Structure formats: structure tokens, C-alpha cells
Amino acid sequence: MLQPVYVLGGGQTKFGELWDFSLADLIRSAVDGAIAATKILPTDIDAVVIGNMLGGETAEQAHLGTFCSSLLPHHPPALRVEAACASGGIAIHTACALLESNRAETVLVIGAEKLTDVAGELVTSALMHAADAEKDGPSGLTFPGIFALTATAYMHKYNLSRDDLSLVSALSHKAAVKNPYAQFRKEIPAASISRSPLVADPLRLLDCSPITDGAAALILSTKHESGVRLAASQIGTEALSLTDRASITSFTSTKTAFANALSEAGWKRNDIDAIELHDCFSIASLIHLEDMGFAPEGEAIQLYKQGDTDIDGACPINTSGGLKACGHPIGATGVKQVLDCFKQLTKQAPNQVQNAKRVLAHNLGGVGATCTIHLLESI
């Protein structure tokens, strides 16, 4: 980073099917929470960035940057960014660029999505806009279908069993019991996950992150210091369409973003004490851990089986409950992940990792076409 970017704090709404709240309500609540948590004045904020994918399609609201700026008395410069499910991570990256370029000293970063005011079919169709409209769209695939292709290929290639795959979602559900902001706060044993209704073979309902409303907000600053700083902010991309990939059991975007993030921070992989991982579908978690080198190809499931991913394991994963159990309000997820990393470093996490000093947020867009990696450290 050209200069240190501090995380001052943040806030979030509960994630869930929030019938009583509009997109505007969710944003207001998260922004109020972030400002209250950090004790800065609203007028200290000199730029606003919001990550949102489907405001137009599901809430009749585009132009969300200026909507958010309108919540502040002095109307600072603002913009909306979008990269499908990585919109939140992209928002943080954009905020870093504004800060590092001296165009702002304190930035309000928001992620928000309101999905449950329209029919589920419309959400499913709109989410497919994250894939290539000309190459993938006409196939009739949905996102569960796309990730089912990766799961089928992965399970065949590496001989992964259905019951082993269920360990991934079980871990997130167990963690979320203690997280008051999570959509589902119930421990679900792996056996129940294996028996849940089939969505897109081999993926079952409890392999899939849900449709969720929610918002999260963070305040980043180069002017005001805190005990937590961003050590790296990186974007990786690869071909938007699965049809243009050499492999569908690995995402180059994660490999690129992670390698560049380690380089930017000057960290080694083993320096990382906890990970918020983009478990949009159970199979995705295994792919991500292998792409980042935490396990050899085809062997990430061993981390789950051996307890390495547990709260007291060598590599704790999704101590918040992840996308699977916290819910996945598309644009909000990447911001909420970094907020959870901040909580982990400031001893406010619902499941506290002992002596966590360096943590990672991994946010994915589409079927791995975009990845953002944020590394945070306590100082």
C-alpha cells in the first residue's frame, strides 16, 4: 500500500429475509452502525463507495453511491461498484485506491443487497447476469447449476464423497450459532446436509448459500489511526465464461489475487491466523483452499476431517458462519467479511480465535471470474 489504510470499525444489519426493511432502510442501518462504532463525525467522511449488484433489478434503485452520500449532511463524492458477488470486496479495493491516491482521507464503504422483495425466480435469473450472457446464459444454467458442474468434475477427479462434502456446510452452521447477525443460527450435522433436498445434482439445499437481505458498512482511513490496518487489497480475474477455462476445478482469479496479496503484505501463507472464505457453495470452499495452497489439489477436505478448519485448528475457516449460515446478500458479503476480520482482530468475534493477528477475507464473483483478497493485521 502506498500509505497505511486503517480500519476504524463498522456495522451491519442482521442478515436474513428482512421483509420489514427496504434496501434504503438496510443501508441507513449499516451506515448508522458504522459511524456509531467508530465515533468519527459523519462530516469526517470524504468519499463513499458502495458495492451492490442488483439494486436496479430487485429494488428499483440504481445510483446508490449518491443515495448513500445523501444520507450524510455534506454530500461527499460517491460511487457504486459492481463485480457480481465480489462487489463488496471490489468496493473496499476502490476505497483503498481513493485513499492511497490522496483523493480521500476517510472513506465510508458499504455493501448492500435487498433480494426478497421480488420472486425467487427473478433473483435466480438476475444472478445469472454474473455469468457470460452470450456464452453461458443460453445454456439455461443457474448458478447452483454452474457450481454443480464444478462439484461433479471435482468429486469425480478427486474421489470426494457426498458425506465428506457435507462437512463444509456443517462447519459454517456450527459457527453461526453464536453470531447474532447470521441468517441461520442452528447447528446442522453433516448427515442432515447429505439428505437435504437436491437442488442441482450433486449439490443439495444445504450446500448452497441462501437468498438474503442485508447491509454492512466499514470506515477506512489514512488520517485516523486504529489498531487494525489493511496489509493488502488485491483483485484477480479470469475468463468470465466457464467455456473459456482450462479447468473448472480451480479458479485462477484466487491464485492471482492471493499471490499478489501475500507479496503486497510481505506475508507467508502460514502467517494467516483465520480466514473468512467465500463458501457460496460447499464445493467452492475446497477449491479456494487449494487455490491458495492451504492444501494440495483434491485434498482440502482433509483440513475439515482433521479439524484444521475448526476454531482451535491450524487454519480456522469462517468463524462468523460464512456465506452458508450468515447468508449471502450479494454486494454486502465482501464488506461483512472484512468487518468479521476486524472483529476477529479486535476480540469482538462471536467465535474468537486465540491470538489472531493476521487474517484474510476471500470474496468471489461469478464462478470465480473475479476474486478479491484482503489481508488485515493488528498493529
Next chain:
Amino acid sequence: MLQPVYVLGGGQTKFGELWDFSLADLIRSAVDGAIAATKILPTDIDAVVIGNMLGGETAEQAHLGTFCSSLLPHHPPALRVEAACASGGIAIHTACALLESNRAETVLVIGAEKLTDVAGELVTSALMHAADAEKDGPSGLTFPGIFALTATAYMHKYNLSRDDLSLVSALSHKAAVKNPYAQFRKEIPAASISRSPLVADPLRLLDCSPITDGAAALILSTKHESGVRLAASQIGTEALSLTDRASITSFTSTKTAFANALSEAGWKRNDIDAIELHDCFSIASLIHLEDMGFAPEGEAIQLYKQGDTDIDGACPINTSGGLKACGHPIGATGVKQVLDCFKQLTKQAPNQVQNAKRVLAHNLGGVGATCTIHLLESI
């Protein structure tokens, strides 16, 4: 600017009702044109930013940053930004931040929109997502209706006549005759504009910029130099909803962005040799010129009547043909404006202003809720 940002060049598609081209086709064409115009290698590009408002609603394609990155062999980091009709200007601003922060040395900036593949009513509804969904949406207003409110207020307050208002669109149509990229290349006398069909009283068809497909692309660099640099890039915002404004005949966003841009560049207003102005509706041009102080309140029409806005006048406006005659493919407009400024400074403009050294691009989002100002100078 933290360091000099050079405009290496750019390309654009023809603007119009381009039935034979998809959003993807338009983007590819503009990107190819920009790379060819600048002679850089595609692999010299280390970040991509696209401004687009309605890819999801009108072309079933979100995640456009990574779509654009997928066009390049090395898949650089990418993102989409949106701020309604100012999406293009916001894209350039974001590219500047990436460059000034040293996160990139050469950035491909794209603006694109494909509107004519869906019914006009759907486009009109989707464009209303640029207004406040809770405060403005339920009124049933469309954007021509919103600007008709400003026109009614302005004409009453300043005693502006219908025939005088028609001079604004007539100027843009006259200029576009020589612009091969313009949607409408026909001179239209003011008297015909005053008699065109009523859209939203007092605005008539020829007061309104059209529904347009198109894309434009620019390459900006801190590493590679050229004869044109950006002297300033600024965003101004104000309350998203008209109901929260002190005035509807002036846009604070323009005032803020313009004042900050002059300050950033170290220019005075009179240094500016030509302006690409966001004439989404005829009335808007008068408001913008007054907000930037080129005329006192209520008197901008005198600039048109006296010929000051002509190609050889004191303050040439929209020598490209503006939004009115070039067309207004939402996200593309702000990028195309800066491309036209670049052409003006490199003697490639369809209507060349003698000795133009310093030019301005003014891009607006919503009913003035967002404004971007870019200042370019030849060096």
C-alpha cells in the same frame, strides 16, 4: 493529481439504434479501437474500469468489468462502476485513483450501454432507478417528466421563451452534421424543435436526448506519456431526490465539482477553450452553464443568442453534437465526452476549435445528483 495522468487515445462505436450489435459487440469494438489508436500492447493494460448503468436490466449482463478483462489475453484486475448517466465520468475518476495510487500504470476505461434490445417502456422505467426509489419513484414521474419540472420552474422564474429554449438543441444538431459517430447528423432549425411532439410539457421530443446504443473506450496512463493530460478529475454530489433540494433550477453537484476541478488544475474559468456539456435535456445545458458561472442565473440563453456557444465563439459548447445529437448511451456518454475533448486537443475533432488548449467535460447523473468534471490540457 498526485502524478500526471496522460490520455493516450481512444475509440468509440457509432452511437445509434444498433440492432445488429450486442452489448458485448459494442464493447469489443470500442476496446479494439482504443488499443489500435494508441499503439500500446493489450498486455500493457494493468487495470480495466467500465461505466455502465443498465447491463443487467437491458442486456442480461452484469459483472462487466471482468467481461472486459476477459477480452485481454492476461486478464488484468477489473471493475464496473455506476452513477446513472454519470457512470462514464465516474469510470474515468476511478481510473485516475487507481493510477495515482500506483495500483496501475495504464488503465483501459470503457463506457457502454445497450438499450434498444428491450421495449422503450422498460428503458424508461429502468432509467428512473437513477432517481430516489422511495421519494421520487412512487410519483410516477419519468426522467423527461423530472426535467420538465425543472424547465417549468426555470422558464417561469427567468421568463425564458419556448423558442429561445430551442436554440440549445439546434446548436448540438448543427455540430453533429460533421461527426461520423453521431446518431443524428441533420441540422434542425430551432423553429422545428419548438414544433416537435410534446413529451412532458414544456419539453418536446427535440429537447430530449434519445435512447441510444454505443460504447467508447480510452486509455489513460502514468507510465506512457502523450500530448494530453488530465488536469483535474472531480465528483460532486447532492441529495438524490428532488424533494430534498433547496432549488430545482440549479445543481449543487456541478458547482462543487467545477469549483474543485478549477482548484485542482489551477485554472480560471476563462482558461477553458471548449466544453462538452451534458445536454440530456435542453434546459439542463442552461442550468449547467450558470452553475459553472459562464453566465449569471437566468441568462445562459444569451450565450446561445449571441453566438458565444458557436464553434468560433467565446465558449464553444458541444462541438461533437452533445448528447442531443450524438445520442446518449448512458454509461458511454462520460467516456465519449472525454474522448471528444482529447480529439479537440489533438486536432481530430469534427468541428475544430482554433487553438484549443484547455477543455472541459461535464457529465451528469440523475437530475444533477451526481456530476463529474474532467479538465484536459494539451502539453
